[in-house]
Amino acid sequence: IAQLQQQQQQDELQQEEDRIVHLFQETSPSVVFIKDLEIDKRLKTSPEEVMLSDDNTTKIEGTGSGFIWDKFGHIVYLVDAKGNGFYREGKIVGYDPAYDLAVLKVDVEGYELKPVVLGTSRDLHVGQSCFAIGNPYGYENTLTTGVVSGLGREIPSPNGSAIRGAIQTDAAINAGNSGGPLIDSYGHVIGVNTATFTRKGTGVSSGVNFAIPIDTVVRTVPYLIVYGTPYSNRT
Amino acid sequence: IAQLQQQQQQDELQQEEDRIVHLFQETSPSVVFIKDLEIDKRLKTSPEEVMLSDDNTTKIEGTGSGFIWDKFGHIVYLVDAKGNGFYREGKIVGYDPAYDLAVLKVDVEGYELKPVVLGTSRDLHVGQSCFAIGNPYGYENTLTTGVVSGLGREIPSPNGSAIRGAIQTDAAINAGNSGGPLIDSYGHVIGVNTATFTRKGTGVSSGVNFAIPIDTVVRTVPYLIVYGTPYSNRT
Amino acid sequence: IAQLQQQQQQDELQQEEDRIVHLFQETSPSVVFIKDLEIDKRLKTSPEEVMLSDDNTTKIEGTGSGFIWDKFGHIVYLVDAKGNGFYREGKIVGYDPAYDLAVLKVDVEGYELKPVVLGTSRDLHVGQSCFAIGNPYGYENTLTTGVVSGLGREIPSPNGSAIRGAIQTDAAINAGNSGGPLIDSYGHVIGVNTATFTRKGTGVSSGVNFAIPIDTVVRTVPYLIVYGTPYSNRT
Numbered sequence: 001i002a003q004l005q006q007q008q009q010q011d012e013l014q015q016e017e018d019r020i021v022h023l024f025q026e027t028s029p030s031v032v033f034i035k036d037l038e039i040d041k042r043l044k045t046s047p048e049e050v051m052l053s054d055d056n057t058t059k060i061e062g063t064g065s066g067f068i069w070d071k072f073g074h075i076v077y078l079v080d081a082k083g084n085g086f087y088r089e090g091k092i093v094g095y096d097p098a099y100d101l102a103v104l105k106v107d108v109e110g111y112e113l114k115p116v117v118l119g120t121s122r123d124l125h126v127g128q129s130c131f132a133i134g135n136p137y138g139y140e141n142t143l144t145t146g147v148v149s150g151l152g153r154e155i156p157s158p159n160g161s162a163i164r165g166a167i168q169t170d171a172a173i174n175a176g177n178s179g180g181p182l183i184d185s186y187g188h189v190i191g192v193n194t195a196t197f198t199r200k201g202t203g204v205s206s207g208v209n210f211a212i213p214i215d216t217v218v219r220t221v222p223y224l225i226v227y228g229t230p231y232s233n234r235t
Numbered sequence: 236i237a238q239l240q241q242q243q244q245q246d247e248l249q250q251e252e253d254r255i256v257h258l259f260q261e262t263s264p265s266v267v268f269i270k271d272l273e274i275d276k277r278l279k280t281s282p283e284e285v286m287l288s289d290d291n292t293t294k295i296e297g298t299g300s301g302f303i304w305d306k307f308g309h310i311v312y313l314v315d316a317k318g319n320g321f322y323r324e325g326k327i328v329g330y331d332p333a334y335d336l337a338v339l340k341v342d343v344e345g346y347e348l349k350p351v352v353l354g355t356s357r358d359l360h361v362g363q364s365c366f367a368i369g370n371p372y373g374y375e376n377t378l379t380t381g382v383v384s385g386l387g388r389e390i391p392s393p394n395g396s397a398i399r400g401a402i403q404t405d406a407a408i409n410a411g412n413s414g415g416p417l418i419d420s421y422g423h424v425i426g427v428n429t430a431t432f433t434r435k436g437t438g439v440s441s442g443v444n445f446a447i448p449i450d451t452v453v454r455t456v457p458y459l460i461v462y463g464t465p466y467s468n469r470t
Numbered sequence: 471i472a473q474l475q476q477q478q479q480q481d482e483l484q485q486e487e488d489r490i491v492h493l494f495q496e497t498s499p500s501v502v503f504i505k506d507l508e509i510d511k512r513l514k515t516s517p518e519e520v521m522l523s524d525d526n527t528t529k530i531e532g533t534g535s536g537f538i539w540d541k542f543g544h545i546v547y548l549v550d551a552k553g554n555g556f557y558r559e560g561k562i563v564g565y566d567p568a569y570d571l572a573v574l575k576v577d578v579e580g581y582e583l584k585p586v587v588l589g590t591s592r593d594l595h596v597g598q599s600c601f602a603i604g605n606p607y608g609y610e611n612t613l614t615t616g617v618v619s620g621l622g623r624e625i626p627s628p629n630g631s632a633i634r635g636a637i638q639t640d641a642a643i644n645a646g647n648s649g650g651p652l653i654d655s656y657g658h659v660i661g662v663n664t665a666t667f668t669r670k671g672t673g674v675s676s677g678v679n680f681a682i683p684i685d686t687v688v689r690t691v692p693y694l695i696v697y698g699t700p701y702s703n704r705t
């Protein structure tokens with residue numbers, strides 16, 4: 001009977017693992033690889049006007065992650081404190097310097113895009129499980145796991161101001177999964193992983209990682225898509 | 236039926252997360268923020284005599300964590316290898332240089348203090364879950380999670396000797412939650428988190444963190460409260 | 471009834487922890503401590519000919535881990551990019567420079583060795599639990615936990631080529647548990663932990679750790695035992 005009980009426990013543990021495996025498989029098709037971005041410092045406010053200009057551009061070092069916002073080809077990602085970006089097969093439609101957050105529009109012809117499932121960052125609790133997905137090498141996704149370590153954190157913003165309400169987690173966030181989604185155990189996106197703080201930190205900050213709360217992202221992205229700039233810059 | 240099964244698994248996973256959320260909520264009121272400590276290098280042995288002296292003091296860089304020992308206002312914390320500390324609204328009553336552990340006495344008038352629930356570090360097993368709580372930014376607590384990675388470790392002590400019987404964990408311990416409690420999955424304190432080793436370490440020691448076993452702390456704190464010094468220094 | 475439910479949840483969580491504790495206790499006797507290795511750069515191909523030569527040897531800095539391959543005393547470990555090794559109470563029988571993997575033969579007279587249970591790295595899924603065991607201080611084992619973060623990674627090899635199919639994990643891997651086994655939640659070995667990448671990395675790569683897939687190890691070890699060299703060098 002002890003063996004039967006052990007088997008039952010094994011089954012439960014297996015089911016739990018299967019759920020996390022499934023969670024990853026469901027969400028990872030919505031996570032995209034951002035690579036070789038050309039930076040155009042003279043971003044215009046209208047999405048249609050945004051074009052790559054050969055002069056006044058620089059390469060983004062390294063790579064990052066983004067995620068599919070909608071079926072129309074909008075992709076949200078972090079520019080990574082280095083200016084605005086232009087995607088090879090897409091164009092940048094908006095940029096919010098307060099979060100270094102950009103929206104890219106890619107051609108969806110022939111592609112069936114799978115947008116992420118948006119959650120809310122309002123009802124989070126310290127201690128709940130969370131999962132960071134990113135795309136550090138392009139061809140495959142990466143999963144790291146942990147809990148929500150803290151809420152309402154204030155982290156430095158790329159434009160010198162502060163990002164408020166950040167989610168702290170002990171799930172590993174690094175250059176590879178920065179810009180990718182932080183999801184809860186239902187697969188809902190609760191934040192956008194940011195490695196800005198981690199990179200500036202010394203070894204001491206190991207296990208102290210942050211994500212921009214999704215509610216903040218949800219507020220700004222529609223403005224970025226329509227106007228190219230956040231609400232505060234719209235006029 | 237697969238969907239029903241999936242729902243049951245989801246419920247179980249949810250219950251498990253709820254338990255960790257609850258664990259945090261129960262323990263975090265007992266964790267305090269230690270900030271702007273004035274160091275008095277000439278600590279006297281009698282608790283009542285301990286006073287801040289304006290000369291011969293230095294500021295502690297950064298901040299740390301401590302936890303409520305009893306309803307009488309005794310707070311246990313780590314001085315962090317920088318000498319003895321004085322709390323703004325309390326006074327230091329004892330200091331054990333072997334562990335860099337100090338006891339602070341704060342005025343409890345008007346406050347209902349919630350002491351931690353003490354466990355034992357004697358019956359631990361490698362592989363059991365553990366949770367580190369700290370107070371890196373003062374206004375809110377932080378939770379990191381992991382397992383007991385090893386037992387009976389010897390780590391360098393601030394006074395040049397060694398701390399024996401240390402608990403090794405892969406739960407992240409950093410400057411922020413140093414001095415805070417390491418708890419088991421019943422919410423019982425099994426150790427005091429120490430970032431001393433982590434800070435000295437290079438990137439290599441990532442995921443290798445330590446806590447002073449609570450049994451050691453339980454032995455020394457009563458002496459610190461009554462005599463101001465550990466047993467070995469009492470005569 | 472809420473209390474009863476809470477008790478049931480507690481029991482389940484306890485059972486889960488017990489399983490991980492048990493997992494560690496079952497596997498750790500198969501993990502060995504590698505220390506003070508003498509390096510012989512003139513390794514011969516025949517196992518019987520391998521001897522310590524006093525000249526042309528150097529000490530390996532630090533220590534590492536290995537695991538028991540079979541009851542005949544064969545131990546698999548990582549030489550750690552520093553050449554070939556000679557164990558104090560054993561002799562090196564083979565070395566694969568592509569993985570820095572060596573096989574040691576120790577005298578089993580009077581010892582009852584407990585080999586690891588080999589799994590396969592073919593059926594792994596991102597998100598499944600994994601456990602790294604190592605022997606950083608010799609007298610006791612260390613356990614770190616996480617999930618499979620990625621599959622099919624390519625990591626730099628000690629001999630300048632690349633190790634393909636590496637397993638990425640957020641379980642902490644460091645100098646201490648390098649060479650030890652990465653096991654799944656059934657206790658089966660799915661990889662050999664390698665800290666090579668981690669050590670070269672900056673703080674950024676925290677939470678990004680790798681293991682050599684066990685299928686690769688299973689292919690090369692028999693050749694190392696019989697011929698002293700990997701298949702590709704056999705002729």
Ligand SMILES: [Ca+2]
Nearest residue numbers: 022023025026
């Ligand atoms: Ca599905």
Ligand SMILES: [Ca+2]
Nearest residue numbers: 016248251486
């Ligand atoms: Ca579980």
Ligand SMILES: [Ca+2]
Nearest residue numbers: 257258260261
């Ligand atoms: Ca309660």
Ligand SMILES: [Ca+2]
Nearest residue numbers: 492493495496
């Ligand atoms: Ca057993």
Ligand SMILES: [Ca+2]
Nearest residue numbers: 145380615616
């Ligand atoms: Ca972890």
